[in-house]
Amino acid sequence: MSELKLVITGTAGVGKTTAIHSLSDKPPIVTDADTTDELSEIKDTTTVAFDFGEIYLDDATVHVYGTPGQERFRHMWEIIAEGALGFILLVDARRKDPIADLEIYLDNFRQYIESTSAVIGVTRTETEGGQCIEDLYNYLEQKQLFYPIMAVDPRDKSDMSQLMLSLLAMLEYG
Amino acid sequence: MTDKKQIVIKKQVVEDNLSNLLDTSDGIYAALLSSVDGHALAKKSVDELSETRLAAMTSSCLALGEKIAIEAQQTGCNFVIIQNTDGFLVMRRVDKKLVITTLANKNINLGMVMSATNSVADSLEKEIRS
Amino acid sequence: MNRTIQLHGFSKNDEMVFTSLLSLLSNKTQYQWDVVQNRAAEVVVIDVDNESDTEVIRNFERDGCKVITYGQPGLIDSTLQLNKPMRAAAILRCLAEVSTNVAVDKPNKPRENEVLSVPSQQPQHNIPVSTPIPTGVSVSYRLKRWPDPSILKATPGATRICAIMLKQVLSAEEIAESAGLALSSVREFIGNCDQKGYLDIKQRVSQIRTPPAPKSRSNPILAKLRLKFGARV
Numbered sequence: 392m393s394e395l396k397l398v399i400t401g402t403a404g405v406g407k408t409t410a411i412h413s414l415s416d417k418p419p420i421v422t423d424a425d426t427t428d429e430l431s432e433i434k435d436t437t438t439v440a441f442d443f444g445e446i447y448l449d450d451a452t453v454h455v456y457g458t459p460g461q462e463r464f465r466h467m468w469e470i471i472a473e474g475a476l477g478f479i480l481l482v483d484a485r486r487k488d489p490i491a492d493l494e495i496y497l498d499n500f501r502q503y504i505e506s507t508s509a510v511i512g513v514t515r516t517e518t519e520g521g522q523c524i525e526d527l528y529n530y531l532e533q534k535q536l537f538y539p540i541m542a543v544d545p546r547d548k549s550d551m552s553q554l555m556l557s558l559l560a561m562l563e564y565g
Numbered sequence: 566m567t568d569k570k571q572i573v574i575k576k577q578v579v580e581d582n583l584s585n586l587l588d589t590s591d592g593i594y595a596a597l598l599s600s601v602d603g604h605a606l607a608k609k610s611v612d613e614l615s616e617t618r619l620a621a622m623t624s625s626c627l628a629l630g631e632k633i634a635i636e637a638q639q640t641g642c643n644f645v646i647i648q649n650t651d652g653f654l655v656m657r658r659v660d661k662k663l664v665i666t667t668l669a670n671k672n673i674n675l676g677m678v679m680s681a682t683n684s685v686a687d688s689l690e691k692e693i694r695s
Numbered sequence: 696m697n698r699t700i701q702l703h704g705f706s707k708n709d710e711m712v713f714t715s716l717l718s719l720l721s722n723k724t725q726y727q728w729d730v731v732q733n734r735a736a737e738v739v740v741i742d743v744d745n746e747s748d749t750e751v752i753r754n755f756e757r758d759g760c761k762v763i764t765y766g767q768p769g770l771i772d773s774t775l776q777l778n779k780p781m782r783a784a785a786i787l788r789c790l791a792e793v794s795t796n797v798a799v800d801k802p803n804k805p806r807e808n809e810v811l812s813v814p815s816q817q818p819q820h821n822i823p824v825s826t827p828i829p830t831g832v833s834v835s836y837r838l839k840r841w842p843d844p845s846i847l848k849a850t851p852g853a854t855r856i857c858a859i860m861l862k863q864v865l866s867a868e869e870i871a872e873s874a875g876l877a878l879s880s881v882r883e884f885i886g887n888c889d890q891k892g893y894l895d896i897k898q899r900v901s902q903i904r905t906p907p908a909p910k911s912r913s914n915p916i917l918a919k920l921r922l923k924f925g926a927r928v
């Protein structure tokens with residue numbers, strides 16, 4: 392039987408591990424390691440393999456995987472993305488170039504997303520979030536890509552539920 | 566709380582240790598010291614070696630191995646070993662934030678590789694803590 | 696008694712859209728409005744992109760006509776301004792405003808048919824008032840922006856409608872068929888989105904079109920996940 396899998400990806404520190412905590416029915420498995428580079432100024436640890444959460448249904452379990460954010464862990468992106476039902480891309484509105492960040496994940500996961508679907512969650516939208524979302528929509532339109540984009544707080548179960556519902560709608564009707 | 570103290574270790578000490586590892590046997594053809602979050606720090610190898618990718622991959626591997634051990638209700642993961650038809654990779658954590666990876670071909674006994682890797686790891690840990 | 700409205704400087708297409716909208720909004724306006732041509736009306740809507748002679752506006756006003764200008768946003772300094780592209784909510788707003796200023800003997804409709812007041816800024820926590828949008832095959836919609844949660848929660852199946860409308864230009868009937876939802880729900884949702892400016896509204900010239908086959912790739916697992924995360928359908 393194939394695994395039922397959803398994947399959350401995005402830059403380091405955007406909130407992937409936190410998002411999986413919000414979605415998962417039990418505390419997720421986290422394969423992280425201490426940060427030793429500039430990321431250590433904002434985070435003590437970083438995911439180096441994957442985060443693994445579970446959503447229990449009556450007769451099935453859906454696995455939610457979080458990828459490492461850094462491009463040097465691209466080998467894990469390929470392993471994790473294979474066979475996924477859909478993708479959640481998280482973008483940090485406060486980073487220098489959110490569009491460039493999104494482009495990395497759209498490019499690297501393109502072959503998988505094209506055969507499934509994706510939604511984009513924008514985190515840290517307390518300031519300038521609206522402009523960031525507008526810029527991302529304009530970027531997608533130039534690329535003739537159509538994905539939902541919404542502001543989310545990965546800690547908020549309601550936000551993450553709304554993001555998940557949007558992804559499910561895209562998978563079924565998009 | 567993660568220990569944020571910077572690890573300082575003399576470059577010469579590292580290179581000497583990695584050289585010792587390769588000198589153990591002809592079967593050992595490369596050794597890599599990297600950080601637990603996937604950055605290559607030093608290497609010694611007989612041939613060309615893509616240390617950048619290997620550092621990231623071994624970091625994932627070690628983290629996964631340690632997690633699987635806990636899931637299997639075993640503790641104290643010492644080595645993560647990838648055994649292939651034509652050789653081995655042996656990974657071991659060094660102190661808290663480093664990983665040493667030894668690459669060997671099939672002409673050497675796995676036990677010897679593990680033992681040699683252990684010696685070098687212990688030596689590096691002693692240096693870090695001194 | 697019916698009220699009269701004239702369109703000046705309108706393209707054939709815009710005239711058709713305005714007339715259709717007016718007809719469909721008839722149960723939302725205080726009075727019944729008839730579009731008349733070539734005779735004096737109580738209200739005139741002037742397309743100022745096509746009629747730039749300000750003397751024309753003054754002439755209408757001198758004749759006792761209430762003038763509504765129709766043009767690009769920001770170019771006209773007028774309290775009675777209908778911005779392009781035409782929106783049902785904006786038409787209602789303008790008609791409500793002229794209705795308070797034009798004297799009539801008695802309203803054509805009973806008092807309970809009140810004009811909808813559509814504020815220009817909707818507070819986020821309010822569920823927007825539904826506005827009927829033309830739903831004939833000549834008008835189609837595409838979703839430009841994923842709506843905020845208050846709109847998604849207001850209509851059961853809203854995310855489904857959004858997914859369908861994000862990539863395709865469809866009529867309300869086609870959306871309802873693809874989504875497997877009631878037309879009234881789709882219309883309600885379209886009205887809510889229109890008020891927030893989330894839609895591209897297009898006129899299709901060709902009247903005959905085979906509706907797209909329903910695109911549901913419904914999967915029992917996805918359906919269970921939907922329910923788990925709070926979907927009502």
